[in-house]
Amino acid sequence: MGSPEAIARSAKIAAGEARAGRQVAVVVSAMSGETDRLLGVAQNLGGGLGEPETDAALAAGEQAAAAFMALALKSEGLKARAVLAWQLPIQVDGAPGASKITGIDPALLEACLAEGVIPVVAGYQGVGPDGRLATLGRGGTDLSAAAIAAAIGAECDIYTDVDGVFTTDPRVADDARRVARISHEEMLELAAQGAKVLQTRSVEYAKAKGVTLRVKSSFLPAGASGGTEVVPVGALAERRVVSGVAYARDQARLSLHGLPDGAAAPAAVFAAMAGADAHVDMIVQSRARDGGVNLEFSVERRDLGRATAALEALDGLDGARIAHETDLAKVSVVGTGLRGRADVARTLYAVLQGEGIAARMVATSEIKISVLVDSELLERAVRALHNAYGLHQA
Amino acid sequence: MGSPEAIARSAKIAAGEARAGRQVAVVVSAMSGETDRLLGVAQNLGGGLGEPETDAALAAGEQAAAAFMALALKSEGLKARAVLAWQLPIQVDGAPGASKITGIDPALLEACLAEGVIPVVAGYQGVGPDGRLATLGRGGTDLSAAAIAAAIGAECDIYTDVDGVFTTDPRVADDARRVARISHEEMLELAAQGAKVLQTRSVEYAKAKGVTLRVKSSFLPAGASGGTEVVPVGALAERRVVSGVAYARDQARLSLHGLPDGAAAPAAVFAAMAGADAHVDMIVQSRARDGGVNLEFSVERRDLGRATAALEALDGLDGARIAHETDLAKVSVVGTGLRGRADVARTLYAVLQGEGIAARMVATSEIKISVLVDSELLERAVRALHNAYGLHQA
Numbered sequence: 099m100g101s102p103e104a105i106a107r108s109a110k111i112a113a114g115e116a117r118a119g120r121q122v123a124v125v126v127s128a129m130s131g132e133t134d135r136l137l138g139v140a141q142n143l144g145g146g147l148g149e150p151e152t153d154a155a156l157a158a159g160e161q162a163a164a165a166f167m168a169l170a171l172k173s174e175g176l177k178a179r180a181v182l183a184w185q186l187p188i189q190v191d192g193a194p195g196a197s198k199i200t201g202i203d204p205a206l207l208e209a210c211l212a213e214g215v216i217p218v219v220a221g222y223q224g225v226g227p228d229g230r231l232a233t234l235g236r237g238g239t240d241l242s243a244a245a246i247a248a249a250i251g252a253e254c255d256i257y258t259d260v261d262g263v264f265t266t267d268p269r270v271a272d273d274a275r276r277v278a279r280i281s282h283e284e285m286l287e288l289a290a291q292g293a294k295v296l297q298t299r300s301v302e303y304a305k306a307k308g309v310t311l312r313v314k315s316s317f318l319p320a321g322a323s324g325g326t327e328v329v330p331v332g333a334l335a336e337r338r339v340v341s342g343v344a345y346a347r348d349q350a351r352l353s354l355h356g357l358p359d360g361a362a363a364p365a366a367v368f369a370a371m372a373g374a375d376a377h378v379d380m381i382v383q384s385r386a387r388d389g390g391v392n393l394e395f396s397v398e399r400r401d402l403g404r405a406t407a408a409l410e411a412l413d414g415l416d417g418a419r420i421a422h423e424t425d426l427a428k429v430s431v432v433g434t435g436l437r438g439r440a441d442v443a444r445t446l447y448a449v450l451q452g453e454g455i456a457a458r459m460v461a462t463s464e465i466k467i468s469v470l471v472d473s474e475l476l477e478r479a480v481r482a483l484h485n486a487y488g489l490h491q492a
Numbered sequence: 493m494g495s496p497e498a499i500a501r502s503a504k505i506a507a508g509e510a511r512a513g514r515q516v517a518v519v520v521s522a523m524s525g526e527t528d529r530l531l532g533v534a535q536n537l538g539g540g541l542g543e544p545e546t547d548a549a550l551a552a553g554e555q556a557a558a559a560f561m562a563l564a565l566k567s568e569g570l571k572a573r574a575v576l577a578w579q580l581p582i583q584v585d586g587a588p589g590a591s592k593i594t595g596i597d598p599a600l601l602e603a604c605l606a607e608g609v610i611p612v613v614a615g616y617q618g619v620g621p622d623g624r625l626a627t628l629g630r631g632g633t634d635l636s637a638a639a640i641a642a643a644i645g646a647e648c649d650i651y652t653d654v655d656g657v658f659t660t661d662p663r664v665a666d667d668a669r670r671v672a673r674i675s676h677e678e679m680l681e682l683a684a685q686g687a688k689v690l691q692t693r694s695v696e697y698a699k700a701k702g703v704t705l706r707v708k709s710s711f712l713p714a715g716a717s718g719g720t721e722v723v724p725v726g727a728l729a730e731r732r733v734v735s736g737v738a739y740a741r742d743q744a745r746l747s748l749h750g751l752p753d754g755a756a757a758p759a760a761v762f763a764a765m766a767g768a769d770a771h772v773d774m775i776v777q778s779r780a781r782d783g784g785v786n787l788e789f790s791v792e793r794r795d796l797g798r799a800t801a802a803l804e805a806l807d808g809l810d811g812a813r814i815a816h817e818t819d820l821a822k823v824s825v826v827g828t829g830l831r832g833r834a835d836v837a838r839t840l841y842a843v844l845q846g847e848g849i850a851a852r853m854v855a856t857s858e859i860k861i862s863v864l865v866d867s868e869l870l871e872r873a874v875r876a877l878h879n880a881y882g883l884h885q886a
Binding site for chain 1: 496499500503523530533534536537538539543544545546547548549551552553555556558559560562563564566567572573574576578579623624625
């Protein structure tokens with residue numbers, strides 16, 4: 099939520115749902131810029147992320163926003179009240195700045211709903227075992243919403259600035275279409291592969307609890323946003339083989355040729371990567387002609403410096419050659435229908451060959467195939483795969 | 493507290509107290525401008541003062557400030573934590589925007605102090621019987637501080653922008669001196685008569701609980717602020733007859749001549765004033781030569797329009813003549829030593845006569861004499877009385 103006008107607009111959406119006869123609970127994030135402002139003051143005074151006092155300061159942003167939203171709903175002629183995390187309570191494990199939700203008592207929410215009062219819950223926060231406020235970190239308000247939906251047995255609409263999940267980025271392929279329904283797993287893979295619609299934590303929580311999420315646009319009037327339903331995989335009656343094509347720029351590839359045989363060297367390599375806070379994404383291990391091991395993996399470009407420094411400092415690589423390559427991008431094809439379908443890989447390789455695009459690395463999961471390509475070929479790869487899997491067709 | 497710099501400055505003061513070996517608890521107000529900003533957004537969304545949601549929004553200001561102050565104290569190398577009203581709790585009667593404190597559980601504060609942790613409490617708020625946040629209204633943070641001091645058996649330093657209470661306004665009399673000690677009652681009278689140092693609610697609370705207040709400047713380094721101690725009257729070993737001269741501008745006088753005899757007409761008049769939300773200050777009732785009643789009273793200038801309209805709408809005044817006069821100011825002499833001292837009134841009248849100042853109305857209480865004078869003569873009256881009662885002398 100940005101300005102007071104944005105709050106009023108969001109309130110109109112919630113009011114529309116309530117007038118349509120639905121019981122509505124609202125979970126809010128802080129007003130746009132407010133979290134940064136509070137964090138700025140905290141940092142100015144020596145506070146950092148992950149400190150209990152910083153958390154108490156940040157939580158104030160959602161507290162005020164909950165009050166504002168309740169006021170806006172009252173202006174719409176509805177009954178509403180702000181509900182703060184400690185009033186329910188929303189229990190968390192208490193890790194400052196990165197808490198996990200451990201339980202929600204729905205009694206107060208249910209009492210509100212029974213009386214026709216819309217509870218407006220301050221997102222992003224909970225009360226730890228020590229009775230202090232702690233925030234949930236990135237995507238915290240979406241997570242709060244999913245958890246509250248689970249606690250009261252509701253479905254969860256998440257309003258964002260886009261009208262749902264698309265088969266790929268419309269800025270890359272202008273025939274990208276909105277996906278009406280998708281499974282939690284596909285949503286998680288799309289997010290992990292670069293789609294920026296939803297934070298994965300809320301989807302993981304919803305998946306574990308069987309909560310239906312709907313991604314909608316807060317910029318469209320109530321009813322005008324088609325949105326995307328994110329549902330348990332069993333609820334997908336008719337499945338497309340592929341649901342979407344995601345991508346991520348600024349990838350780098352590291353390769354180690356001639357590692358000693360056995361698991362010790364790769365284990366040391368990935369321990370070193372974790373120690374250097376370099377997030378390893380795709381991994382390919384192969385056997386070299388001479389009996390040694392070749393290891394290739396990708397990291398984000400910004401992690402490359404730390405990653406190579408950590409590798410060079412590593413003993414026991416037995417003279418392996420270390421190389422790296424940048425200017426790479428990752429394209430991923432995601433779909434529950436990929437499970438056990440050999441022709442998906444065939445299509446992928448055929449498309450890349452037809453476009454003259456070299457796959458610098460390929461990695462697969464049950465419902466995803468990712469391929470690393472030259473950066474300059476990224477958009478062509480996205481469009482070609484989007485087309486090849488029929489995603490441009492309704 | 494204004495900027496982050498002001499918070500850091502206040503933290504240095506508290507840190508100085510702690511390093512001097514004292515156990516310190518801190519109560520904070522919102523950062524300067526923050527309450528207005530939050531109220532502005534609330535009003536923009538249809539919220540008003542005295543609504544529970546507006547209170548929840550406003551309370552966020554002190555919550556963030558408590559966190560900021562705790563961070564600033566940590567930066568000073570001390571142990572500190574933010575303590576929110578609901579964590580103690582601070583119980584209030586729950587009236588939105590105007591709550592009274594009904595109880596404070598000091599256990600968490602005492603636990604902090606025992607561990608050498610400075611608790612930083614969010615002022616201005618408490619938790620009502622319904623479990624919701626409610627704010628205390630004007631002067632709320634000072635009131636929170638006095639109440640917390642009472643709960644943990646502490647003395648209460650209130651930091652403001654002036655270095656204590658002065659014998660009169662230094663802008664009017666340049667020989668005004670800081671008062672080192674004063675009784676709660678005198679402080680209350682000075683505040684009621686126009687001195688703007690402390691909100692009366694904190695002084696009333698402190699008086700009832702026997703809490704010593706100290707008014708100090710947050711702009712002076714720790715130790716450099718002399719301040720004023722506000723103590724129970726019994727703790728004043730040596731009393732001056734008069735402690736200070738206060739004043740208030742923009743007063744108006746209403747007079748009703750020839751009211752019917754008896755208490756009915758005055759009762760109706762003051763009921764009408766209360767109904768018109770006109771605050772009646774000084775009252776003089778006298779018997780007219782013809783056996784009727786003359787009634788004169790003062791109100792603030794801004795209440796005059798409502799007051800006269802209410803009088804003119806009143807039945808049963810039996811043709812009494814209603815008149816009013818503006819351009820008046822009130823000068824008040826306050827001191828516990830006034831009790832039973834006839835020479836105080838003598839001095840007052842002698843001074844006014846010597847300065848050629850007509851007293852338009854005089855009212856007395858046990859420890860105060862107030863006189864209404866022409867606005868243009870106000871400063872001369874303040875200086876002359878300040879001098880006549882020896883307040884210019886150390």
